Amino acid sequence: MGRLAVVAGSALFGSEPEPRDWEVVQRHGHPYTLPHRIDYGANLRPAAAAGCDRVLAICSVGGVQPQFGPGTFLCPDDFISLGPYPSTFDGPQAHLVPGFDSEWRGQVLERWAEAAEPVLVDGGTYWQSLGPRLETTAEIRMICGHADVVGMTLGSECAVACELGLAYASVCVVDNYANGVGEEPLTLDELERGRAENAERLRAALDAVLPLLA
DSSP, rough: EEEEEEEOGGGTTTTOOOOOOEEETTTTTTTTTOOOGOOOHHHHHHHTTTTTEEEEEEEEEEEEESSTTOOOOOEEEEEEOOOOOSSOSSSSGOOOOOOOHHHHHHHHHHHHHOOSOOOOOEOOOEEEEEOSOOOOOHHHHHTTTOOSSSESSHHHHHHHHHHTTEEEEEEEEEEEEEETTTSSSOOHHHHHHHHHHHHHHHHHHHHHHHHHHH
């Protein structure tokens, strides 16, 4: 088995786990790169070259369904990403079928249940919006019929990981209700407050589960 690559995003920006028996990639780089400008190939190729064969992606998301409120940790099993589509290929090989690796995803769920808190929800659909702005309430009304959480990166990153031969699974951390789902209009202060409140629990969970996954 190869090495594990941990891809950390906004949820861990500036406080990424230390590389040990795993490689660490900051999705947004330093300084911060906006989601629609991320070069996923440039992020993941060094991990593949370092012997990684699987990715655990940590993603900050908004909860689209009321039952997935702030503080929920969710391991999605599908995603919707309606473009644009990044690719590391220029030829017909780009016509691959992307998706989460079921075996690797199962291992993440199993090890998390053994060692980490809070409970990791098994399943759900991630909707990737274009970004960098947040979604309107009308957009969220449309999305809520098809997805459970919304973010700006996972679909593109998963597709590129598949092109590079990397098994891909994700832990999505719900920092806020998506715009229009909560009782009050969404504000950036609410988003940043939720992210800060989740950060300590996320770091503790990763400290417990990464040694088992690696």
